[in-house]
Amino acid sequence: MTSLSAFTTEQLRELKRIKRRSWLMSYAMILPAILFLLAFVIYPTVSMFIMSLYYGNAMNPYKKFKGLDNYKVRPDFWVALRNTAAYTGMALVLVMVISILFAQWMYKSRKLNNVAQTVFFTPHLVAGVSAGFIWSWLMSSQPYGLFNTVFNALGLSTVRWLDDSSTAMFSIVLMNTWKNVGYYCLIIMSAMKSIPTEIYESARLDGSSAFKTFFKITIPMISPQLFFLLITITTGSFKVFDSVRIMTNGGPGDATRVLSMYIYDYAFERNNTLGYACAAGILMMLLMVAVTVFDFGFVEKKVHYQ
Amino acid sequence: MIKAIKNYFVQPKWGLQLFSDIMKILLMIAFLFPFYWMIVTAFKSYTESMAVPPTLIPSVWTLEGYRSTFNSGLDILNYAKNTVIVTASVIALQLLIMVPAAYAFAKREFPLKGFWFGIVLVAFMIPLQLTYIPVYLSMQSMNLVNTLWPQILPMGADAFGIFMLRQSFKQIPDEIIESAKLDSAGEIQIMLRIMLPMCKSAMVTIAMFSFIGTWNAYFWPLVMTRNESVRPLTMAVEKLRDVEMGIRWNSLMAANTLLVVPILIVFIFASKKIIEGFAYRGMK
Numbered sequence: 204m205t206s207l208s209a210f211t212t213e214q215l216r217e218l219k220r221i222k223r224r225s226w227l228m229s230y231a232m233i234l235p236a237i238l239f240l241l242a243f244v245i246y247p248t249v250s251m252f253i254m255s256l257y258y259g260n261a262m263n264p265y266k267k268f269k270g271l272d273n274y275k276v277r278p279d280f281w282v283a284l285r286n287t288a289a290y291t292g293m294a295l296v297l298v299m300v301i302s303i304l305f306a307q308w309m310y311k312s313r314k315l316n317n318v319a320q321t322v323f324f325t326p327h328l329v330a331g332v333s334a335g336f337i338w339s340w341l342m343s344s345q346p347y348g349l350f351n352t353v354f355n356a357l358g359l360s361t362v363r364w365l366d367d368s369s370t371a372m373f374s375i376v377l378m379n380t381w382k383n384v385g386y387y388c389l390i391i392m393s394a395m396k397s398i399p400t401e402i403y404e405s406a407r408l409d410g411s412s413a414f415k416t417f418f419k420i421t422i423p424m425i426s427p428q429l430f431f432l433l434i435t436i437t438t439g440s441f442k443v444f445d446s447v448r449i450m451t452n453g454g455p456g457d458a459t460r461v462l463s464m465y466i467y468d469y470a471f472e473r474n475n476t477l478g479y480a481c482a483a484g485i486l487m488m489l490l491m492v493a494v495t496v497f498d499f500g501f502v503e504k505k506v507h508y509q
Numbered sequence: 510m511i512k513a514i515k516n517y518f519v520q521p522k523w524g525l526q527l528f529s530d531i532m533k534i535l536l537m538i539a540f541l542f543p544f545y546w547m548i549v550t551a552f553k554s555y556t557e558s559m560a561v562p563p564t565l566i567p568s569v570w571t572l573e574g575y576r577s578t579f580n581s582g583l584d585i586l587n588y589a590k591n592t593v594i595v596t597a598s599v600i601a602l603q604l605l606i607m608v609p610a611a612y613a614f615a616k617r618e619f620p621l622k623g624f625w626f627g628i629v630l631v632a633f634m635i636p637l638q639l640t641y642i643p644v645y646l647s648m649q650s651m652n653l654v655n656t657l658w659p660q661i662l663p664m665g666a667d668a669f670g671i672f673m674l675r676q677s678f679k680q681i682p683d684e685i686i687e688s689a690k691l692d693s694a695g696e697i698q699i700m701l702r703i704m705l706p707m708c709k710s711a712m713v714t715i716a717m718f719s720f721i722g723t724w725n726a727y728f729w730p731l732v733m734t735r736n737e738s739v740r741p742l743t744m745a746v747e748k749l750r751d752v753e754m755g756i757r758w759n760s761l762m763a764a765n766t767l768l769v770v771p772i773l774i775v776f777i778f779a780s781k782k783i784i785e786g787f788a789y790r791g792m793k
Contacts, residue, residue: 235606236607237625247644321784332727340550442638
């Protein structure tokens with residue numbers, strides 16, 4: 204307080220003015236971003252919840268109040284949920300295993316490895332639509348389909364890939380594995396590169412086998428990144444849409460109708476079911492939050508942070 | 510060169526290494542093959558595209574696929590124009606909105622800063638798949654559904670981008686700003702003359718993410734548009750499948766190259782930068 208008395212009231216007023224102008228300036232800087240986030244992210248989320256309590260359509264979302272009626276789960280929701288779970292499970296196993304193997308195989312800095320990293324990453328940049336079309340073409344069950352030509356040449360029988368309800372979902376997972384594995388591999392690789400070489404050196408001196416070193420040193424050391432992968436792959440799988448829509452559009456039957464597609468159908472392709480769509484969307488968000496919380500609660504304890 | 514080859518064969522376990530390297534090269538070929546297959550199919554004739562067994566290299570290279578894409582009755586150029594306009598606008602709008610916000614969050618003190626940043630954090634966790642229904646309804650009530658705006662405006666502020674820019678603004682030492690203030694430089698001058706040049710790299714990364722994201726966008730335009738004249742190229746490829754009687758893979762792949770090749774070209778010229786950006790995003 205004593206220092207204040209060094210200023211005259213005139214100077215104090217001036218200081219206050221500068222300070223106020225300075226924070227007005229700060230607000231002017233953040234205002235556009237905050238307004239955009241409020242208008243296009245926060246408000247829609249709240250509004251989605253309110254709409255989920257009503258019966259209505261895109262023209263008039265609030266025709267009739269129905270309370271929590273829309274949250275009574277319908278049988279086709281279970282189908283969508285089961286399909287999403289199947290997709291997520293397959294994607295988790297395939298992407299995790301392959302990206303760890305690839306990373307272990309080529310994390311060392313060599314020219315060939317650097318080229319390989321770039322090559323494996325390339326599909327990640329391409330539109331889901333494009334990738335979906337290319338793979339639908341490769342997986343065509345017609346006699347001119349490339350995969351089947353190769354299979355037949357190897358003496359294997361024709362697979363009907365996307366046209367068979369038992370293989371359709373796996374085919375989509377396969378395409379998305381090709382598309383995403385390079386990205387996840389990149390993350391694991393940079394984690395592997397940051398493991399101090401002395402640790403490997405002392406393991407080698409202790410006569411630890413390569414196998415043992417991998418499971419006792421590499422895997423625990425990269426567990427934060429594996430944890431990140433677990434969360435991103437799971438939440439990413441919940442949102443999968445583009446590739447499914449292009450490759451099977453939910454079919455054959457309902458075999459690949461995933462949650463995001465279920466929501467889309469009820470929102471736009473049917474009458475007066477906007478409330479269901481919103482309720483399903485809210486459930487999907489809760490599921491995603493639950494998965495993340497579960498991961499943080501149970502899996503994170505096993506994660507080794509440096 | 511010869512020395513390098515010699516060195517290769519004197520390393521211990523060179524046989525194993527050679528085997529591993531050959532496998533790696535085969536795997537790379539397998540990973541790139543779908544792109545190769547798209548391109549050669551685009552240059553095959555309709556009859557050749559359905560030959561049994563398929564030909565690995567077109568026996569006749571033809572532009573038939575491209576011709577049938579452009580003669581399909583779809584205004585491909587208009588779709589492409591929409592993609593280009595939307596992509597460029599999103600990049601410009603994002604930089605305009607996010608750079609000042611990130612700067613204020615990184616370098617300035619103001620009341621309720623934590624609260625406002627909390628909003629950014631919350632927004633970061635909400636996926637687009639959840640917000641589209643209300644956003645579409647508001648666009649409809651503002652009569653914007655038949656314009657390009659619904660594809661541009663909602664992308665204006667990207668919470669992740671704000672994080673990333675804020676991080677790189679934070680790395681600039683405060684002394685630089687202080688000394689600029691002593692030289693009586695104004696806020697805007699400080700931002701334009703000092704901050705922006707020092708954050709060029711982060712801004713290029715942001716622009717790159719929004720280029721790739723917007724160029725490839727399919728879900729958002731699908732739910733935001735009801736009119737072919739405002740739809741982007743991704744939707745044209747899908748539409749092409751529906752308008753042609755039976756699937757013409759050569760023309761479909763030809764249209765697909767229009768979508769894929771620009772991305773691949775950018776990647777070839779900036780692969781290092783792009784990979785670094787994605788790795789950074791993964792590490793947070």
